[in-house]
Amino acid sequence: MAEHRTQMKIVGEILDTATQEIDEYEGTTITHIIRKANISHGRLSRILNNLVSQGLLEQVTSKRSYRYKTSPSGREFLVAYKTFREFSDDFGLTI
Amino acid sequence: MEFFFEIILNLVGLLVGLVIGTISYIGFKNTASPTLFRLSIAFFAIGIGFGILATGFILDDFIFKTGDINRGISTLGVASQTVGYWFIAFSHTIRTFFPKSRYFRSIGAIPLFLVSFNYIENILRAVSFILLVYGAIETLISYIQGRKKTTLFVAVGLGLLAFGEFIGWYSFVFPETVLYVTSIIIKIGGLISVGIPVSKIPLRKISFDENL
Numbered sequence: 001m002a003e004h005r006t007q008m009k010i011v012g013e014i015l016d017t018a019t020q021e022i023d024e025y026e027g028t029t030i031t032h033i034i035r036k037a038n039i040s041h042g043r044l045s046r047i048l049n050n051l052v053s054q055g056l057l058e059q060v061t062s063k064r065s066y067r068y069k070t071s072p073s074g075r076e077f078l079v080a081y082k083t084f085r086e087f088s089d090d091f092g093l094t095i
Numbered sequence: 096m097e098f099f100f101e102i103i104l105n106l107v108g109l110l111v112g113l114v115i116g117t118i119s120y121i122g123f124k125n126t127a128s129p130t131l132f133r134l135s136i137a138f139f140a141i142g143i144g145f146g147i148l149a150t151g152f153i154l155d156d157f158i159f160k161t162g163d164i165n166r167g168i169s170t171l172g173v174a175s176q177t178v179g180y181w182f183i184a185f186s187h188t189i190r191t192f193f194p195k196s197r198y199f200r201s202i203g204a205i206p207l208f209l210v211s212f213n214y215i216e217n218i219l220r221a222v223s224f225i226l227l228v229y230g231a232i233e234t235l236i237s238y239i240q241g242r243k244k245t246t247l248f249v250a251v252g253l254g255l256l257a258f259g260e261f262i263g264w265y266s267f268v269f270p271e272t273v274l275y276v277t278s279i280i281i282k283i284g285g286l287i288s289v290g291i292p293v294s295k296i297p298l299r300k301i302s303f304d305e306n307l
Contacts, residue, residue: 084128091134
């Protein structure tokens with residue numbers, strides 16, 4: 001049975017992908033995030049808009065398409081997320 | 096002398112509960128995770144419960160000198176702990192039974208306990224025991240799935256808290272025995288075991304790799 005992912009977990013995976021997959025154009029594409037985070041385009045668009053408006057992701061235009069990279073506060077959130085995800089796991093809970 | 100021992104043990108419980116609660120709250124402030132919010136409420140309630148019991152013993156030892164803790168204060172302390180255990184069990188219930196329900200994720204139904212304090216205290220201890228056994232079993236299942244050692248410590252800790260409650264319950268049947276002190280020692284051991292994951296949380300300011 002597929003594991004249910006919380007919104008928090010999906011956000012963590014998106015930020016993780018946008019942090020790790022930085023190429024020469026600075027940032028990663030929506031297609032790449034969809035593949036890595038395993039999420040539908042419609043849902044991802046809503047989450048990306050939310051993350052950009054909260055300052056956790058930066059939207060950059062490159063080759064007539066939008067690319068995304070994690071902002072400094074996004075990286076800060078990601079470190080906190082990973083730390084406390086471990087903490088929740090220790091209690092047998094999902095963050 | 097017995098009171099002194101109980102005061103110390105309850106103060107340790109207060110400290111451990113507040114430390115875990117604070118770490119969980121820091122996690123909640125940083126990530127806005129509802130799970131961490133529930134954990135912080137749980138451990139603050141457990142810590143405060145121990146604190147209330149310590150206060151009850153201190154008040155009787157230094158002011159009232161009746162030789163027994165006030166039943167109202169005692170019930171309040173046990174009730175606070177029960178609420179804490181309930182929140183731990185509630186978090187597991189959400190994860191297990193309502194993984195996709197936003198309604199059940201958002202509600203925080205407060206258990207209502209409405210009869211003599213002694214009677215209520217016995218009921219609360221029984222409820223605490225059931226909640227703790229449930230929490231311990233769920234955490235043990237998580238350990239079996241993930242094989243994380245710290246999860247096992249939490250499962251053992253919750254199991255010890257449950258056993259401590261069980262022994263504490265019996266101390267009402269056999270008052271004036273070592274059962275109550277034994278139950279407190281077991282519960283403190285459980286709390287310390289539950290608190291082991293906290294030792295892994297970096298308390299210094301998190302720094303970032305510039306090349307990241």
